[in-house]
Amino acid sequence: MTTYSVRSGDTLGALARRFNTSVDALAKANGIANPNKIYAGQKLNVPDGFDAPRVSGSGGGSSYTVKSGDTLSGIAGKFGTSVSALAKANGISNPNRIFAGQRLTIPGSGGAAPSSPAPSGGSRTHTVKSGDTLSGIAGKYGTSVGALQRANNISNPNLIYVGQKLTIPGGGAAPGQPAPNPPPVGGVGGPKPVPGGSAGVTVAQLRRVMPNLSQAKAEQYLPHLNRAMAEANITTPQRKAAFLAQLAHESGELRYMEEIASGAAYEGRRDLGNTQPGDGVRYKGRGPIQLTGRANYRAAGQALGIDLEGNPARAKDPDVAFRIAGWYWSSRNLNTYADAGNFREVTRRINGGYNGMASREMYYRRAQDVF
Incomplete structure (x- = not known):
């Protein structure tokens, strides 16, 4: 029996696939009551006989080793195939869960199949789904990340969200030409996105x-x-x-999105930065995670590039409130x-x-x- 140290982003299902075993076997070997609860740094016993990572999928295609930051949609776009075809070829039940080091069979013969180019002239639209990346979308429609950014006024190609409507420019890149592959949807100033993860809910x-x-x-x-x-x-x-x-x-x-109480109870709370008369009411709790106090409004505003200290009521507006959270x-x-x-x-x-x-x-x- 070998051991494995859990890394951030791992799931028991992904590890079971990686070591050619089952979730039940891993849970039983490690006394795990809830297979949805494992944590970074946890040592797992991998049952004997299941140590070799499995390479699954049908024959006739090339293979690809997943790198940190990859998503199935991005890989599909790169090789001119679809997420569902990749999932089927590799026995993947959840297309949002792949892991670094995993070897994927690319369906088709001998490498990347051509993507269908966007029609010349005109444009079409694409609604972003969970797991999408701008590079994957670009590959799907035979265009480039830069062209998508320009057509949709996107300054950061790593920030797209589920439900967003994207205009696909006409006359894209040559069929089958892989687009640049930035990381999946992720944040600025925080840790790198976890492999296999995707931002957004429905x-x-x-x-x-x-x-x-x-x-x-x-x-x-x-x-x-x-x-x-x-x-x-x-x-x-x-x-x-x-x-x-x-x-x-x-x-x-x-x-x-705004505290029901007046906020007078926060008056004079120096621990919240309320040093001026009226600060308690002016900087009362707002947003889905109640931002409270002049100091917190100032810090959030500086981080987001919004003058919340001078205009605290903005903290309850949805476009700002969720970013504060x-x-x-x-x-x-x-x-x-x-x-x-x-x-x-x-x-x-x-x-x-x-x-x-x-x-x-x-x-x-x-x-x-x-x-």
């Missing part, structure tokens, strides 16, 4: 976590929420579950604790204690079931 997933959220509100908030999750590298099931559970509790399932999450390194399954520490770093723990854990369990 309206249906959001409403399953927050059943009291209306369809209309979910659709209104989703683009802003997904952008924030991309910026904060909330790209794995563990991170999504922890983040959305905290937002659900803090905001009453996104019902409240993502900034707050990243600034307290909460992805690390989410990766380890340490939801209690996530709560402490958000709340300063454990208020509402039962409610938070209820949402966390619900979100774990969704993701």
Whole structure:
């Protein structure tokens, strides 16, 4: 029996595929009651006879070794195939879960098959799906990342979000020519995206976590929420579950973007930076994770390039509020604790204690079931 040290982003399912075993066998060998809960640094026993990584898939195609930052959609775009064809050829049940070092069989004969070029003249549109990257989309439509950026006013090619409508420029790159391959959707200033992860959730997933959220509100908030999750590298099931559970509790399932109380109770709170008369009311809690106090408004505004100290009411607007929540999450390194399954520490770093723990854990369990 060999041992394996879990890395950030690993899942028991991916490890089972890698070592040609099953989730049940790994769970049994390691006394794991919940196969969705493993953590970085954990030592796993791999049952004897399953040590060699498996190379699966049908014959007649080339192979590709997954690198850190790859996504199945990006690989599909590079080789002129589809995500579903790659998944089928390699026995992949969840296309959002591939891992660095995994060898993939590329369906087809002898390498990359030509992609269909975009029609010359005119343009078409593409709705971003979970797992998409700009390079993968470029490869799919026979264009380039740069052309997509220019057509859609995208300054950072690593920041696209689920549900975003992209214009595909006509007359793209030559068929089959692989586009540049930047990392998948990820954030600025945070850790690199976890291999196999993808930013963003769907309206249906959001409403399953927050059943009291209306369809209309979910659709209104989703683009802003997904952008924030991309910026904060909330790209794995563990991170999504922890983040959305905290937002659900803090905001009453996104019902409240501004604290109901007047904020007068925060008057004179120097620990919050409230040093001027009226600061308590002016800088009361706003956003899905209640940003409170002049000092926090100043810090969030500086990080996001928005004058929140001078215009604090902006903190409750959805386009800003969700980005603040993502900034707050990243600034307290909460992805690390989410990766380890340490939801209690996530709560402490958000709340300063454990208020509402039962409610938070209820949402966390619900979100774990969704993701």
